[in-house]
Amino acid sequence: MKKILILLILCVFTVSTMNVLAESECPCYDGDPCTSDICLQQPFSDDICIYPPKCDDGSKCTIDTCNSENGECTNTPINCDDGNICTIDSCNPDTGECVNEQVDCDDENICTIDSCSPNTGNCINEHINCDDENPYTTDSCDLDTGECIYECPHNCDDGDSCTIDTCGDQSCIHSSKCDDSNACTTDSCDSLTGDCSNEIAVFCDDNDFTTFDYCDPVTGECVYDEIGCFSPLDCPAVSGQCKIRTCLNNKCGISNLHGTNCDDGNSCTGPDKCDTGECKGENLPYGTSCGQNHYCLNGMCVEKGDCSDQEDACTQCNFIAMSNQGNPICNCHDLDCDDNNPCTIEICDQDTGCVYEDKCDDGNLATEDSCDPEDGTCSHFFTGNCDDGNSCTTDDWIPQVSPGIGGYCINVDIDCDDNDPCTQNTCDPEIGCVYPPKNCNDGKPYTEDLCDSGTCINELITCDDENPCTEDIWDEENHICRNIAYDCGEGFMCNANTGECEKESNGTEGEIPEFTTIAAVGLLMFAGVFVVLKRKK
Incomplete structure (x- = not known):
């Protein structure tokens, strides 16, 4: 710091000892009219010539030029116009850079949108559009928050999270929150959370490969559009090794393969070939190995000697020994349910086994059924009893014309329609x-x-009792209307015509007070009694 200070002192001393000569006396004249020729004479050294620009005005915001013929200066301000009428254009005198500041159109109103017109440069302060397109609400903007307010003359909050509450003319409108306007869905709402559920209610599948199936959201009906094509690649993919997609006359179709090699995924069948669109193979011989410790049996791969996994009650399995290998494997066959009774129908249930049903039961209440145990011949004798124990059906019957002909019950549903649309039949x-x-x-x-x-x-429910002297409110807790009389204070009463509190009348305005009337009647009665007593004397 001291060294810098010493250098500055020396420089000042040096300059102060120099003599500046006039331009005409200066031996440094360069003949250029656009420079200032300055000659600095020094007492102890040679003179110094300097040639500063003549036209430099010291401003960074001007472009300085000099006429080389006459030395006239021109100091042109820098053009900072950005062509935007909504900016204030200026030059920074410190840096010489242009500054284009946006016109300040802020009106300090949070409920307006402030902007500058690019055509005129004037500020535009447009009010926020708070119109909710509901003619029954009063729309305004909150000057503190800038949020729109929609005031309704009715309290429309029904406390139901599943409704959209809007303001109507004379009352509130409570519409379903979860209605997706789709006739193909069932709309529901969780009353606790207000969450919507729109589950598909109509499923459309005609099991036709060549149609595009969907539900019309307007009508709720299924639509099956035919799929057009130019080649088989335009058609939906098909499942199965033995079916291919086709395109004939711009219509998609399916063709079944026959005789083509395929694999049915069963190691106990073979060789596998396509047969009318299905992969089929012949059962391999008993005992053919289909894996470690496994053998083929009736086209199935089973574990050696294990018959315990047969869950079908209609199949009986036992062990057999294969002569070619000597390994015991399961031998299964259908359960024989023949009970040698011509009067029964033998059925095998996969869960329970053999079931025997009455062969001659004709399901007719009006007949008594019997069976000949020798040949199984059925007989049905008419009894006339058609009561099926159901009050919702008729117990009519057709009488027997001759033995073995006629005699049938008619148990049809009765008509419960009472022609009242407001009842459930x-x-x-x-x-x-x-x-x-x-x-x-x-x-x-x-x-x-x-x-x-x-x-x-x-x-x-309207709680208005048409009495202007009561406050009509709905008691939400007890679910009843309450009509509370206005309290006008002592000495005042409510005018039943206007609903306004007025001073009570004192009887001096043409009306006889009630107590005065009673007193007068009492005096008249007393006078009458007095006259009667006097006459008796």
Whole structure:
């Protein structure tokens, strides 16, 4: 720091001792009219010539030029115009760089959108659009938050997370939150969380490979559009080794292969060939090895000597010894259910085994069935008893014309229609027709649930008792209306016509007070009694 200070002092001393000569006296004249020719004479050394530009005005925001013929200076300001009418253009005197500041259009109103017009340069302060397109709400903007406010003259919050509450003309509108306007789905809502579920209700599959199946969201009906094609590659893929897709006359189809090699995935069949679209193979001989300690039996690969895994009650298995290998394997055959009874039908149930059903049961209540044990001939004798124990069916019968002909019960469902669309027509097998009212309950305590010609109407309960001197409110806790009289204070009463509190009348304005009338009647009665007593004397 000291060294720098000493150098500065020396420089000042040196310059202060120099003599600056006029340009005409200067031996440094360069003949250039655009330079200032300065000659500095030094007392102890040679003179120094300097040629600073003549036209430098010391401003970084101008372009300095000099006329080389006459030495005239031109100091042109830097052009900082960015062509944007919405900016303020200037030059930074320290750096010489252009500064283009955006016009400040902020009106300090959070409810306006502030911008600058690119055509005029004027500020535009446009109010935020808070129109909810509902003519029954008062729309405004909160000057503190900038958020839109939609005020409704009714309190439309029904406390139900599954409804969208909107403001109507005379009442609120509560529409389903989860309606996806798709007739192919079943819409439901979780009343606790308000979460929607739109499950597919209509499944469309005609099992036709050549159609595109879908449900029309407007009608809820299935549509089966034919798939067009130009080549088999345009058609949907097919499953199976023995089927190929085809395209004939621009229509997709399936062709079955026959005789083509295939693999049915069964090591106990072979050789496998395509047969009418299916892969089939002949069962390999008993005992053919199909894996370690496994052998083929009836086209199945089974473990040597293990018959315990046969879960089919209609199959009996036992061990046999193969002569070619001597290894015991399972030999299975169908269970024989023949009971040698011509009056039974023998059936084998895979779960329980043999089942024997009555061969001659004709299912007719009006007949008594019998069977000849010798040849199994059935006989049906008419009894006339057609009561099936069901109050929802008729117990009619067709009488027997001759032995063995006729005599049938007619048990058909009775008609329970009461022609009232506001009832549910149902039948109880114990008591017959019942007509419970149609359930129009929407689960909301503040609505009156009615049925009109089969249509449910859920009207909002109005608590207005048409008395302007009461405050009409809905008691949410007890689900009842309350009409609370206004308290006008001592000496005041509520005018039943206007609903305004007024001073109580004191009887001096043309009306006879009640107590005055009573007193007058009492005096008249007293006078009458007095006259009667006086006459008796």
